[in-house]
Amino acid sequence: MMKIDARGVYYRNLNKIIRDAVASGEKEFDLININGQRYIGDGLQGSDVKIDIHGVPGNDMAAFMDGPTLIVHSNAQDDVSNTMNAGKVVIHGHAGDVLGYGMRGGKLFVKDDVGFRVGIHMKGYMDKVPVMIIGGTAGNFFGEYMAGGVLVLLGINRKKDTPIAGDYLGTGMHGGVMYIRGEIDPYQCGAEVGIVDLNDDDRKMLSPLLKEYCDDIGFNYNEIMSEKFVKLYPKSSRPYGKLYAY
């Protein structure tokens, strides 16, 4: 295991150390005193590489990441898992805006709240099914233009008057599926979204994912499952097909 004290280390140097070490066979990293260093894990390959991060990592963590596991023992900032292809990111705190933008594979687990534009344009293809599970609440534009994959929003520990998701929920959604643990007012959603109860197939898909999430984050699976979920799905795979065709 490689331990790196990142206090005062510029992101470019830090990421070079990590990339070089991975290239020469290092599998495990423990980064301490991280604060604001950008681009950690970006484009990194190797499904057996694991990086523990102590401190708040900077923006664009795990962008284009292809295999490794990143564990953040803190909050994270914006743009985590942009276009991520494979691997896993676990954040033991809250995170910022625009997580999982165009994410196309792998898993992103967040314990607490997330910001605006999370899960925009997530996509899936054949065996590539990106999964994002958020323990808290999400801001506006959650799952906007969603094209594939699975988005789960749990709203654990939220105050009574706090909505679990913001407005423009799933606007432009044309693929994938969202599971939300709470009531959704159709007013919040884009016109392209349908809201239904879960069926057995949904539960079969959701159950192992949430068990894995609970194992990683430390929530109680049964407690999470004790509340009602709704499923959001795209009414059409091509909602704007006739928008400019008269």
Added chain:
Amino acid sequence: MNNYDFQKDIAGCGLTGIISTKGRRISGSVIRCSIACQHDRGNGLGGGFAAYGIYPKYKDYYAFHLMYDNMEAKKTTEAYLDENLVVDLAEEIPTKKSKAIPTSPILWRYFVKVKDGKKESSVANISDDDVIVNVVMHINSDIDGAYIFSSGKNMGAFKGVGFPEEIADFFMIENYEGYIWTAHNRFPTNTPGWWGGAHPFTLLDWSIVHNGEITSYGINKRYLEMFGYKLTLLTDTEVVAYMLDLLIRRHGLKPETACVALASPFWKSIARMPENEKQMITALRMVYGSALLNGPFAFVFGYTRGMVGMNDRIKLRPLVVASKDDMVYMASEESAIIEVCPSPERVWAPKAGEAVIVNLDKDVAA
């Protein structure tokens, strides 16, 4: 040879704000540390700071910070100041030249008061603040090569072309102590990177640092011009400073109401509000339609008794707030707060268009 720099810098501006609600004065070295953590959000074409509480000995005077392109501009301006105001102290702003900031405009500061006779001769009931605003507008628009970049009482702005940590060292801001500090790291997109165009933008005790673009600049500018403001600094953010002066000082709106006018709710949200609120917000949108700020922004503005952080209506720029004891911090990135406050009690991201208003405690004299 190909000089193209393939290491593309991806950035937006960065900002930080710090306030002690107990009015405790803090060294400028703290905010320098926070904004330096967001170094990569800027590109070296602008950095700056605003600080409140830094001139306690002269707290009843308006502190003018001026930049001059040449001695001629200084001479003309000083003659104008002497003619229209009482100048109690004029001195060079202390600076330390460095490799990063080898040149600068001529930087001078003046502690001024409004002439008593000036008020009597006025036709209308013009306040001292109005006189000062007129002086600022005159100098910035009519004297070539002279810019007032700070004009409030017991506060001051320090800014220029460079990274903010370089500007901090240039002005030696560690030698100033303030109970509110704001800082900015600039990445100019649409407008030139010049000394006057660095943030903060100020007028009287209003100061603003901003990340984003005010795409409604044209509408806002024309609206402000109807009230006598002259927009001279070639940058969209300038409208926000003057808008705050107009809405809060001159029209008497509370900061929270002014913020609703600047980033008002969408009509579809207003339609779902309780009747009272619906009427109030509708009236505000109708009266202040031209004050509405469009485009992506996060800004922090300071004034003598407080600091406000706010996003645009769909949150196209980042803003994080944290608190610990009597301190409240705002920044573009959480790490910039953690850099100076390692374990805050609470950290959160305000919702779109939601103003976070932090005032000094009532019993604190500023």
